[in-house]
Amino acid sequence: MEFCNEFDFEIEKVVKAIKTNDVRKVYIQSSEGFQRCLKLVIDRIRDLLDREIEIFISANPSYGSCLVDEFGAKDINADLIIHFGHTPYPNYSYSVKTLFIPVEYIQVNYVKLLEAIENLCQDDSHKICLATTPQHISMAKSICDNIKKCRCIYKGIILGCYPVVSEGCNELIVISGGKFHCIVQSLFESSYGKQTKILCLDPYNYNLWDPTKDVEKILRVRMWKMHQAIDAKNWLIIDGFYGQHREKLLSQLTEMFKVHNKYFTIVKVLKLDRDFLINMEANKNFDAIVIVSCPYLAFDFADFDKPVLTVGETFAILNNDINRYIYPW
Ligand code: SF4
Known part of the structure; x- marks a missing residue:
């Protein structure tokens, strides 16, 4: 225990x-x-x-x-x-x-984390922002209050589909275990052409790392998937339950499909798994799949036979606007 x-x-x-x-x-x-x-x-x-x-x-x-x-x-x-x-x-x-x-x-080495962040301060007008996950809220807020060498702004919690806005930051440090939240924040930044530097700080092993290479790799795959879906006629739309049921997005998407003479079938799932797509023969019956429920699922299905896209990616294709990447929608 x-x-x-x-x-x-x-x-x-x-x-x-x-x-x-x-x-x-x-x-x-x-x-x-x-x-x-x-x-x-x-x-x-x-x-x-x-x-x-x-x-x-x-x-x-x-x-x-x-x-x-x-x-x-x-x-x-x-x-x-x-x-x-x-x-x-x-x-x-x-x-x-x-x-x-x-x-x-509650077992974090607070001093070690504080030092790691404070070392990034260039001068007292430098603005470092912190964002985190639910597991580190109090610690991140407290670190921000205790940074003396430059300014620190606490930006809040990052969700996979709700990154934080990095307005007014020279750097945004994402304090989280694993890569997911930091990469998501970076994708969001790049999709709006923002210049804020993102760094990731793991509060479990104190590793400070730059997500740029991981994000470039993901973006290459995403652009390839979008290109594969450009001429798709038959679309499978995946909607979810509760907070993953996105009525407004769903209606915007279906309206756009109609305008562009695309056919679509909508399914609702609580948990999207590979067996369902296989049972539906989604690789034969559809040209592309768009996930409305959770944007990150599109990345999990990057190896599926047919392109599986986020809503933002699908809108980009339909709007003929694939020169910039949009995350999440
Ligand atoms: S929709 Fe996906 S990314 Fe957003 S909070 Fe839920 S699980 Fe996380």
């Missing part, structure tokens, strides 16, 4: 919410990385409660706060969803009362 003790599940806050709202039935959902901690978390919640409550765990997809399992919660008539690992999805209203616990990393 070492791993679980390195993160703050805010058990007291959870228990307080249960008591204050007189909750009898709780539905717990967690990002995949923290699912291994749920047994421990539930034991701790029960230890602090003075009465029995019913607790159910959701095993449905939880890649982001776009996929809070509202259907599951309604099915069991839960009073409260407790969602671990993410913060609320922008521009989306949940139909079930939901408490978000970001699950912050």
Whole structure:
């Protein structure tokens, strides 16, 4: 259980919410990385409660706060969803009362991170911006408050489909484990022709790295996929559920397909997997696929027989505007 003790599940806050709202039935959902901690978390919640409550765990997809399992919660008539690992999805209203616990990393070597960032300051007018993931919010804010050698602006949380705006920054440092968030932010920057330098700082191993080469590699693949789809007539549109159901985008897209005399078929999926595309013979029945639900899925299916595009890429093709890359839509 070492791993679980390195993160703050805010058990007291959870228990307080249960008591204050007189909750009898709780539905717990967690990002995949923290699912291994749920047994421990539930034991701790029960230890602090003075009465029995019913607790159910959701095993449905939880890649982001776009996929809070509202259907599951309604099915069991839960009073409260407790969602671990993410913060609320922008521009989306949940139909079930939901408490978000970001699950912050509490074992970070703060001084080491502060030094790594402060070393980038050139002079006191230099503006460094920080963006991060839910696991490092308090730490990133605090680092910004404590940087003395230059100015620091905290820009907020990066989601795979909602990068932060880097306006007013000389450099934007993305503090996150793995490559995903930093690359997404870089794709977003390049799609708007922004000049802000992006650097990635891993708070688990303190590695500071430049995503330029990774992004160039991804962009080469994306441009190739877009070229493959230019003459596509028959399109498969993948829409999602909850926050991944994007009504406005879907209607803009279908309108444009009609104007350009393209045929389309729409499917709704909670979790897009390869088996579904194979079962549908999507490689034979369609010329191209566009993902409305989660833009990053298009990258996961880069090796599929037919081009799988994001909405931004598809709009670029339809608008004959492929000289610049647009992410996410
Ligand atoms: S990138 Fe995908 S999984 Fe992440 S928040 Fe956006 S839609 Fe959800």
